Amino acid sequence: MRSAAFAIPGDITTLTGGYIYERRLLEGLRGRGHDVQHIELGDTFPTPTDDHMACAIGALTALPPERALILDGLVYGSIDTAGLAQIRTPIVAMIHHPLALETGLDTATKAHLYKTERDNLALASHVLVPSPHTAQILTSDYAVPLEKITIAQPGTMRPPLPRMPTHPPxxxxxxxxxxxxxxxxxxxxxxxxxxxxxxxxxxxxxxxxxxxxxxxxxxxxxxxxxxxxxxxxxxxxxxxxxxxxxxxxxxxxxxxxxxxxxxxxxxxxxxxxxxxxxxxxxxxxxxxxxxxxxxxxxxxxxxxxxxxxxxxxxxxxxxxxxxxxxxxxxxxxxxxxxxxxxxxx
Structure with missing residues (x-):
């Protein structure tokens, strides 16, 4: 089966939906027999320090061509486009939602993230998204062809405890x-x-x-x-x-x-x-x-x-x-x- 690397910024055990999704996906791919290398990138993405940007580009460009790269969206939408273009392996972008849609961004930051992510998505071999909504945005606003997108909806696990509502509610x-x-x-x-x-x-x-x-x-x-x-x-x-x-x-x-x-x-x-x-x-x-x-x-x-x-x-x-x-x-x-x-x- 195809070997891969999964590059994720910061601590993969962080309790957010995005990190839970990517941790489960990493475990699931390994469980299906893929040799998946976990690459931990700097935790300052999507506003990386110069050092974290340089280290990320260095680690990703060193990957051999036969090892596909799955790249987390916090990095994918903010990494330097020229650096991303140097990567020799096929890239799968993991986009939870476009970075420019984050709450509280100023106009200049929003414009920068939009342009960077749009340019970077043109370099992806394929794009994984969690929902039809994100897929629609990427096709309409980011020029990603629909055939390059796969919707991989997050999974669920059965709850370990039965419902036992308390009072007061x-x-x-x-x-x-x-x-x-x-x-x-x-x-x-x-x-x-x-x-x-x-x-x-x-x-x-x-x-x-x-x-x-x-x-x-x-x-x-x-x-x-x-x-x-x-x-x-x-x-x-x-x-x-x-x-x-x-x-x-x-x-x-x-x-x-x-x-x-x-x-x-x-x-x-x-x-x-x-x-x-x-x-x-x-x-x-x-x-x-x-x-x-x-x-x-x-x-x-x-x-x-x-x-x-x-x-x-x-x-x-x-x-x-x-x-x-x-x-x-x-x-x-x-x-x-x-x-x-x-x-x-």
Whole structure:
């Protein structure tokens, strides 16, 4: 089988959807018999230091032509195009969502990332994406031919614990502490539900320290400290316990190229409240979730109140979520699609 290298910036055990996807894909390809070398690149991508840029180009250009390269999107969209062109092996770009679509970018940075990623994608032998939404953007805005794109939807695993919702109802949100995840909107929405009985947990690795500090300040200013637990990163066993105890899942995201956490909620039979943005409408079935506009705390609050107070609707949506979750692909399915891409290069 085709040997490969998988180049990923930073710590592969980082708890974000993108890193979980790539770690599972690396394990899955090896499980299918591929000799896959893991190359750990500098953790400053997509805004690399000069040293990390030079080291990345050096490591990737040293690969032998027979070893295909799968290159993480944080690097692919920001690495120097002239350096990328020196790589001798066929390149598979792993694009979760275009970097120029990240929340909070200034105009100059957005323009730079768009041009760099568009130019770099022209050098890819093939492109792996997690969703039809990302595929559509790459074809329409980045000039990537559809035949060069394979949609390898993230896989899921069966939950280790049965559902055991607690009282008061637990509202669970999982996403890194970054403006794109909209935790500030969620806190504003929760402040409108003071008349109801609930508690909430926000789980997510520290990504933007300034944003995280602002969330803590907002939490105290809104008087939610005794009802909302801003937990940061937790062990997988603790996260499994929270999913099992939750009554509903919510994420006030401003954009998602896919959103693995929604699949995690579906396989556990959790009704979802989130935002109609990016790939979310394709990921969260209509019968299993209530979708509102991004940055609309009032609408998000009303949707959560509906599921907290309407037991029949909540139970109907929970059953729909579980049905959808049971139909999701496995990580073996994801690895098989990527394996076929490597074999066809």
């Amino acid at each position: 637990l509202i669970l949100s999982v996403g890194i502490l970054h403006p794109r995840k909209g935790h500030d909107v969620l806190l504003a929405a929760l402040s409108r539900l003071a008349h109801l009985d609930w508690r909430a947990a926000i789980v997510g690795s520290l990504h933007d320290p300034v944003y995280a500090e602002g969330l803590t300040e907002q939490l105290h200013a809104l008087g939610l400290s005794d009802r909302v637990d801003l937990m940061g990163r937790v062990a997988q066993s603790e996260l499994d316990q929270l999913y099992a105890e939750a009554t509903l899942f919510t994420l006030a995201t401003r954009y998602e190229g896919y959103g693995i956490v929604f699949d995690e909620a579906l396989v556990r039979g959790l009704p979802i409240v989130t935002c109609a943005t990016g790939a979310v409408p394709q990921t969260v079935p209509e019968e299993a979730g209530l979708l509102v506009a991004p940055d609309d705390a009032s609408a998000l609050s009303r949707a959560m109140e509906t599921l907290l107070t309407d037991t029949k609707k909540r139970e109907t949506m929970a059953k729909a979520a579980l049905r959808a979750g049971n139909a999701l692909p496995t990580w073996e399915d994801t690895a098989r699609k990527a394996s076929n891409v490597l074999e066809r290069l």
